Amino acid sequence: MSNLSTIHGDRFPELADTVLKRAKALGATEADLLVAEGDSVSVQVRMSEVDRLSKAREKVLGIRVFFGKRSASSSTSDFSKASLDRLVSDTCSLARAVVEDETSGLPAPDHMVTDIPDMDMKDDRQLTVDEEIDLARRTEQSAFSADTRITNSEGAECSAGYGSILLANSHGFIGSYASSSYSLSVSPIALDSQNGGMQRDYWYSVKRKFHELESPEKIGQEAARRTLRRLGSRTITTQEVPVIFDPETAKGLLGHISSAVSGYSLYKGASFLLGQLGKSIASDLVTVIDDGRLAGGLGSRPFDGEGLPTRKTLVVDKGVLSSYMLDTYSGRKLGMASTGNASRSVGENPTVGATNLYLSPGSYSPEEILKSMKRGLFVTDLIGFGVNLVTGDYSRGAVGFWVENGELTHPVEEVTIAGNLQQILKDIEMVGNDLEFRGRLASPTVKIRKMMVAGH
């Protein structure tokens, strides 16, 4: 078991035992519980001055009880004995009020993870508030130094967080792990002399280990570069053209695949990938992997929200949908085994979540992909929620560049790109070699054969 080194951590196993025993005493046939504890400090600096400093320390306990096939969940942040006793009895009453659900229940006892690996997810480096202020200041300063057209800022933020999780259930399972994360970001604003408006963009780095963070100087420069390149934006006419998604926007497509292959979307009939297992759903350039044990990954964890071992799952294999992502409940619904993708907020029922989900890199450099485009749109930012996961209909606001003969000609804004995800995935005609993890989802540059672009 990993070491619980946070504030109350040492008494959690005992607390878990007491709560589970109490649920049993009240007649629960099965129960599980999750305790999460976290500690974080973040600072925001704007125009070199401290704008906001926040410090947080919190803990929460969630319990799920089963009375045969009836179940309910609750959570509380009050760990006093009286409060926990009340929580358990309230949860038991709730469970008795809902109907039986034949599918419900804990995973089988022999499926629980037995060997909890140390996944090296925690850095003990504590940042002082002054260090954070300095890092944020340098990041913002680096953006301002890049160009005189950067005249304003929404601020730079530095934060560090440390957390631990303990999961226990009535099978006698108990497991825990601790993790940390550090992040640094800045949002510079540039004045657009051409049309009198303003443009903003941002850049960031987030890592489990402090020493792996990108330098403040590099983050600031990149944020400035991204902001400046938006100046002089125009709209374009409505037309159907090839579209390149840069890695930051291509991640969004992976997010949609992730939702569509979640066992919950599937058994509810709410996925455009329903009934597609074993079938070709994308171009053969598309291979998507979910890896819960990627070293240093922000989505890595030794066991999932139900205590099952995490693993590496091939979700899409050269265009063929080769696995759904499942937890115990949604797996049972579909007649399949869990893929160790139970994701859980404390006090909620498990659902399915990706761990570290990525699109395998292809063979083209981003420059080669750009060169291949005679005329089309290179997308660098998307806004809005115009994605219907039931039908795959896709329509979002886009920002990027117009491309002529393999060169970026001018920035573009106030356009939408639209299509249907089923077709978009099949129309992926180039995948870049520029895969880099920056969060739990990662994608290289991707080129789509054609999409409808709406403008003036």
Next chain:
Amino acid sequence: MVPSLSDFALQEKDVLQALNKAIARDVDYVDMYVESCVTDSVSMEESLVKRAVKSISQGAGIRAVAGERTGFAYSDDLSVRDLEIAADTARYIADSPQGDNPIAVTHRSQPTQNLYSLAQPLTDITTEARVDLLNKIDVEARRYDPRITKVMASFNTEQKIFLVINSQGQLVGDVQPLSRLQITCIAEDGSNRQVGSFGGGGRVGFTFYLEQNRAMEFAREAARQAILNLGAVEAPAGTMPVVLGGGWPGILLHEAIGHGLEADFNRRKTSAFSDLVGKSVASELCTIVDDGTLPFRRGSMNIDDEGTPTSRTMLIEKGILRGYITDRLNARLMGIPLTGNGRREDFRSIVLPRMTNTFMLAGESDPQDIIRSVKNGLYAVSFGGGQVDITSGKFVFSASEAYLIEDGKVTKPVKGATLIGNGPDVLKKVSMVGHDMKLDEGIGTCGKDGQSVPVGVGLPTIKIDEMIVGGTAMG
């Protein structure tokens, strides 16, 4: 019922002692927000109410403000020691030594408005009654049409009690109920599968859903939208006149105008609306307000999360930008009125200026005349979500129910149209405003800086002469 410190097992002297830790000479303002919140959620799918979830959270947030700097810390433990640690952290932003004047509670007040007192507290609704409501919804939605194959519904309630104590000696609190019923239906016809959603709520009790058979209406409405979408054609792509129906399409105002008028962005001059007060930003047919005082509404509050009574704020009057919505920090730094828009998601979050209920006042046109005036365009009556880039002013919002207008008549339903525009321009293109102002059904949640708060919107039928519609069919 007005909460008191004893509801949190806190002594006034302990709270003041903690607050005094946060005070320094250069600190302008200190407050403590103590909150307790109970949420209950039941959900149904596959004709079974199989999920019931309850959560209890309690804690306090302490902040100190010095000039533009905010120091903030929270604790989910209300022990004197933890509150003092939080106060010490909040004070970190101060450069100067301890203040000379200890804080005392000088005015203990209760809200002067009573916008949502309920006969039965939400926490008293039995689980059995919640389950029964969802079961009836399932039956009603399926009865609407045999092509409805899946019905999912959830009923959520939240009972929040909070108190604010500040360095000006104020002690004030409120009890805020909030509930919401949400229904999603999937319709299938061969391989054609479509979705429809509907819901409603507000700071209302359980009887709201039963009165006028409201919950059953919601169920039929979700089913109707799903069935309608089975016959929807691809949305057109391109620039065209757009007619927005009344009510929920008011999300346009929220995205295009509202966020850009939040004081924090304007103080920092990062909003596309910065420095435009007194200038024309909309057609003179447009008068838009933010009003937190509408009884039982989802975005309403007796007092905001800083204890300021909410109010009705004129944002745009006959096309002219009149003002911003403010919290204490920004009102003070900008020297403008405090409007009662200081809001936070919970004790873990800092206060930001946020909208309450944002809507356009009724005009004089007949909605039918508005549609008849459009030769070829889009008529949108229901929306999913929206988003805005405050700095560039570009916003989008996505239609969940929309139709083509052909020769002045509403014809075929279209799928998934996204509308995109520029905040400071779009309302200048409003050429007709209907007399049918309607508020939404009470499902809106607004996200900002990672914090979600309940909000309302409203709109009469309006005509926008030109907007970009993002669809897949050549327009």
